[in-house]
Amino acid sequence: MRECVADTWLATCRQIASETRALVATMRQRGLDVPSGERGEGGDESLKLDLAAESVALRHIDQAAQVLGVRAVADSEESGRVVLNDAATATTFVSVDPIDGSRNAQSGIPFVALSVALSTSDRMSGVEFGYVADLFHSDTYWTWRDDDGQFHASPQIAGARRQRQAL
Numbered sequence: 001m002r003e004c005v006a007d008t009w010l011a012t013c014r015q016i017a018s019e020t021r022a023l024v025a026t027m028r029q030r031g032l033d034v035p036s037g038e039r040g041e042g043g044d045e046s047l048k049l050d051l052a053a054e055s056v057a058l059r060h061i062d063q064a065a066q067v068l069g070v071r072a073v074a075d076s077e078e079s080g081r082v083v084l085n086d087a088a089t090a091t092t093f094v095s096v097d098p099i100d101g102s103r104n105a106q107s108g109i110p111f112v113a114l115s116v117a118l119s120t121s122d123r124m125s126g127v128e129f130g131y132v133a134d135l136f137h138s139d140t141y142w143t144w145r146d147d148d149g150q151f152h153a154s155p156q157i158a159g160a161r162r163q164r165q166a167l
Contacts, residue, residue: 005068006144009118009129012064017114017133017140020055020098023049024105024112024135033106041080047106053098054078057114061094068092073122093119093126099135110136 024035027033032049040046054076064085065072072091074082077097094116099105101112118129131142 006129008064008068010131010142012060013114013116013131013133013142014140016057016060016098017135019060020114021133021135021138023052023056023100026117027105038078040078042077042118046078047099049105050078050099050162051103053114054096057096057098057116058082061096065092075093089123091120093122095119105135112136 020031023030023032027049030052032047032052034048036046036048036127038046038051040050058074058076058079061072061074064084068090071085071090072092072094074084074094074096076082077100096117097113097115099112100115101109104110105112112131112135114135116131117127117130119126120128126141128145129142131140133140
């Protein structure tokens with residue numbers, strides 16, 4: 001079961017990264033490098049790129065939740081809390097910033113990332129999976145809690161395994 005869940009969420013994040021990377025690469029041709037006229041949940045003005053990338057991310061997260069049969073809620077920088085697949089009582093919480101660094105992208109500065117955290121509760125202590133994709137350089141990093149370490153692209157990052165310390 002865990003392998004199916006892990007494979008599904010990792011594939012979902014990779015798909016979001018692929019489609020978002022294409023949006024970043026073609027944002028000027030698509031007219032996405034301009035303000036949308038809307039403010040994100042954090043209060044800053046969203047670019048059209050932010051909204052397009054959020055739409056991609058939420059669509060794929062919703063599809064993954066449906067495939068896995070889980071009730072999901074997403075927290076996004078642009079829209080805030082979004083209830084997916086009629087999840088009145090969620091069992092899966094996804095925090096997503098589809099374009100972390102949209103102003104960098106707008107300015108041509110090559111430091112832009114997709115960030116995703118998957119949790120079993122609405123608290124940081126429930127985070128089970130983290131994924132970060134560098135949208136300019138095609139690097140990806142991910143980890144699962146209580147797994148065999150952190151990964152970059154596919155190989156495990158050397159020396160990444162930590163011993164859990166009692167507090």
